[in-house]
Amino acid sequence: MSAPLPEFSELMQHLWEHIYLTGIAVAVASLLGIPLGVWIHRHPRFQNWIMGAVNVAQTIPSLALLAFLLPFCGIGWKPAVIALVIYSILPILRGTLTGLREVSADVSEAGRGIGMSDSQLLWWVELPLALPSLVNGVRVACVWSVGTATICAFIGAGGLGDFINRGLALNNTGLLLMGAIPAALLAISLDWGIGRLQKFLQPWK
Amino acid sequence: MIRIHDVSKSFDGGKTLVVRGVNLDIPSGEWLVLLGSSGSGKSTLLKMINRLVVGFGGRIEVDGNDIGGIDHVALRRSIGYVSQGIGLFPHWTVEQNVAAVPRLLGASSLRQRERSHELLKLMELDPSLYAGRFPSQLSGGQRQRVGVARALAGEPGYLLMDEPFGALDGVTRDALQQRMLELKRSLGKTVLFVTHDLFEAMTIADRIAVMHEGALAQVGTPSELLHAPATPFVKDLFRKPLGQLQRLGAKI
Numbered sequence: 001m002s003a004p005l006p007e008f009s010e011l012m013q014h015l016w017e018h019i020y021l022t023g024i025a026v027a028v029a030s031l032l033g034i035p036l037g038v039w040i041h042r043h044p045r046f047q048n049w050i051m052g053a054v055n056v057a058q059t060i061p062s063l064a065l066l067a068f069l070l071p072f073c074g075i076g077w078k079p080a081v082i083a084l085v086i087y088s089i090l091p092i093l094r095g096t097l098t099g100l101r102e103v104s105a106d107v108s109e110a111g112r113g114i115g116m117s118d119s120q121l122l123w124w125v126e127l128p129l130a131l132p133s134l135v136n137g138v139r140v141a142c143v144w145s146v147g148t149a150t151i152c153a154f155i156g157a158g159g160l161g162d163f164i165n166r167g168l169a170l171n172n173t174g175l176l177l178m179g180a181i182p183a184a185l186l187a188i189s190l191d192w193g194i195g196r197l198q199k200f201l202q203p204w205k
Numbered sequence: 206m207i208r209i210h211d212v213s214k215s216f217d218g219g220k221t222l223v224v225r226g227v228n229l230d231i232p233s234g235e236w237l238v239l240l241g242s243s244g245s246g247k248s249t250l251l252k253m254i255n256r257l258v259v260g261f262g263g264r265i266e267v268d269g270n271d272i273g274g275i276d277h278v279a280l281r282r283s284i285g286y287v288s289q290g291i292g293l294f295p296h297w298t299v300e301q302n303v304a305a306v307p308r309l310l311g312a313s314s315l316r317q318r319e320r321s322h323e324l325l326k327l328m329e330l331d332p333s334l335y336a337g338r339f340p341s342q343l344s345g346g347q348r349q350r351v352g353v354a355r356a357l358a359g360e361p362g363y364l365l366m367d368e369p370f371g372a373l374d375g376v377t378r379d380a381l382q383q384r385m386l387e388l389k390r391s392l393g394k395t396v397l398f399v400t401h402d403l404f405e406a407m408t409i410a411d412r413i414a415v416m417h418e419g420a421l422a423q424v425g426t427p428s429e430l431l432h433a434p435a436t437p438f439v440k441d442l443f444r445k446p447l448g449q450l451q452r453l454g455a456k457i
Contacts, residue, residue, distance in 0.1 A: 110292025113257055114306050114355065115282030128296050204296050204339040 005174050006163070015182055018159035021077060021152065022145040025084030026092075029141055033089045034134065037096025038122065051093070058090045062148050066155050080149065080157035087148055088141035095137020099130025131201050139194040146187040150179065160186075207231040207254060207363065207395065212263035214249055223249050224261070225419040233362070236389065236396040238406040240442075241416035247399045248289065248367050250416070254397065255281045255365060267363070282309060285356035285364040285394070289371065291348055293340040299325070299351050300336040306359030324354035329384065346377035353385075357392070364396045370405065382408050403446050415439050 040047045060068075062083060069079035103126050111121045127134075153161025160179040167176025207230070214224040224246040231237045239247040252258040254265055256277040265272045272280055293302050301308075303324050304317035312320065322332040328350040340348055349369060356364055370378040382405060400406055406413050407427045415422040415430065415438070423435040434440035 104290070104292070106288060106290030106292035107294060108292075109257065110286070110288050110290075111294070113255060113281060113286035113288055113292075114359075115278050115280075115309055117278050120309070125294055125296075202296070204341060 005178060011163075011178060011182065014158060014160050014162055014179070015186070017077075017157075018146070018149055018161075018183065018186065021080055021084065021149045021157060021159055022142065025081050025145050025149075026088050026138060026141050028081070029085045029088030029092050030138060032085070033092030033137070034096050036089075037093045037100065037134075038127075041097055041100040047097075051097075054090045054093055057086050060086075062087070062151050063154070066152065070155065075156040077152075077157045079155055080152035080159075083152070084145045084148060088145055091140035091144070092134070092137040095140070096130060096134045098137075099133030100126055102133065103129045132198050135194060135198050135201060139191060139198075142190045142194065143187050146183060146190065150183050206233050206266075206268060207397070208264075208266040209250070209254075210264045210266070212250070212253065212261055212265060214246070214253065214258065214261040222419050224253075227263075227416075227419075227421050229414055229421065229424065231395060231397060233395050234393060236398065236409055236411045238410035238413045239397065239399045239416055240401070240403065240406040240413050242401055245416040246419040247416045251365050251367055251397060251399050254363075255284050255286055282306060282359055283361055283363070285359065285361040287349075287352050287356045287364070287366045287369040289367045289369075291352040291369070293348055293351055293355070295340055297339075298336065299330075299338050299340070299343070300332070302340065302351055303354045303358050305355055310359060320358055321354075324358055325351075327357070327388065328354045330354075344377075345373055346381065349373060349377075349381060350384075353381075357394075362395060364394045366396065366398045368399050368401070371400070371402075378405070385409060403442065415442065 036050065040050050065083045065086065066079060069082055073079035073082060107125060107129070108121060111125045116124065149157070149159050150161035150164055153159055153165050160183045163175050163179030164183075165179075167173065167179065209227055209229040209231075212224060212227045213222055215222050227250060229237075239250065241247045249258055253261055254267070254272070256272060267275075267280070267284070294305070297305075300318065300321045303321040304312075307317045307320050322336060325332045325335060330347060330350055335343070335347070335351075340351070343351065352369065353366075356366075370381050373381070386409065398406075398409055400409075410427055412424060412426055413430055414424040417436075417438050423430060423439045425433075430439060431443050434443060
């Protein structure tokens with residue numbers, strides 16, 4: 001090893017930055033994606049339009065998107081969060097929509113037929129039944145964001161990608177792994193943890 | 206009293222009529238069966254009464270009020286509804302399903318529970334066994350019983366039943382029909398029951414309204430329809446099953 005590895009406290013700091021970045025992005029994407037999913041479920045006319053737009057946003061390579069955001073937002077965590085939100089909306093929107101679509105027509109007709117208002121049908125029946133699929137969307141968004149957030153270190157957003165960048169620049173494998181391994185572990189544990197949560201969300205199955 | 210006055214419905218802007226010019230009065234306390242083959246418009250007509258199907262010509266009155274002028278949510282809470290696929294809420298227990306309408310009407314949780322258990326007993330399901338189960342843990346016949354219990358829980362004056370026993374085997378269906386008949390007097394409801402099964406119609410009905418291609422072919426008591434069919438269609442409708450029975454009798 002050419003240079004000494006950073007202190008443990010620096011690892012923790014970058015890990016926190018990484019979680020912070022991902023957490024804010026997924027939270028904002030949920031706040032946008034879930035209501036949007038509910039809305040286009042009720043207004044199917046706009047479905048192709050909106051899903052198309054979100055899909056196109058998804059195909060932009062992450063590095064290109066970050067470069068594109070630079071002139072508008074500068075460097076730092078802001079453009080990083082914006083990019084991560086753009087990527088996270090698709091799985092959350094799709095999960096919400098899939099979940100709502102899977103609610104059987106019999107069940108929603110029965111709900112209406114016994115006198116539930118639109119909002120009661122949504123909160124009491126449709127959303128609880130769509131929740132497992134919706135949470136699955138959030139899970140996918142989390143895993144993607146953890147991965148993409150490592151790239152955001154290029155524009156000075158911090159996070160575990162910082163170690164990877166420095167490791168690459170200094171040709172220091174130890175430093176590189178100090179970013180890569182915690183990032184991978186973070187992604188795996190989020191995937192596992194939210195997967196566990198999903199089982200609790202449908203006690204009737 | 207439900208009055209259906211010159212009601213028509215089209216789903217394609219008037220090209221084809223699913224229901225055409227139906228006039229029908231259902232006096233309070235009567236059990237009226239809408240009998241017809243699939244596509245005859247009987248379910249559509251039923252769903253107009255609780256405004257699950259809207260945008261039709263003509264006029265429907267419930268207790269003298271035009272349903273177009275009543276808030277549809279309030280209207281539906283005052284009319285019990287059992288749909289074709291039952292549509293129990295899979296994420297709610299049997300108790301919660303049955304208590305749905307009392308809950309919508311703002312009953313206390315204690316009252317919801319009481320009412321739910323009362324109705325489960327009425328439908329011959331032991332609350333101590335079934336109240337805590339989810340619909341996926343019930344048999345088809347038990348689900349139907351829960352569906353009927355749910356429809357009765359808000360103490361509605363009217364009950365709309367859309368082929369409620371259609372998916373059941375003969376034995377289970379017979380048991381449920383008998384239970385409904387036992388309850389007929391004590392319930393004191395006005396019931397509109399849709400079926401394509403002639404025997405079910407004959408068993409349950411005070412009067413039968415035969416629907417054919419969207420129009421009413423004949424309305425009358427089961428024996429009137431059997432002995433004095435007004436159209437060749439009605440005559441055929443009754444003759445075929447009777448012929449089948451006779452052939453079976455001869456074989457045995």
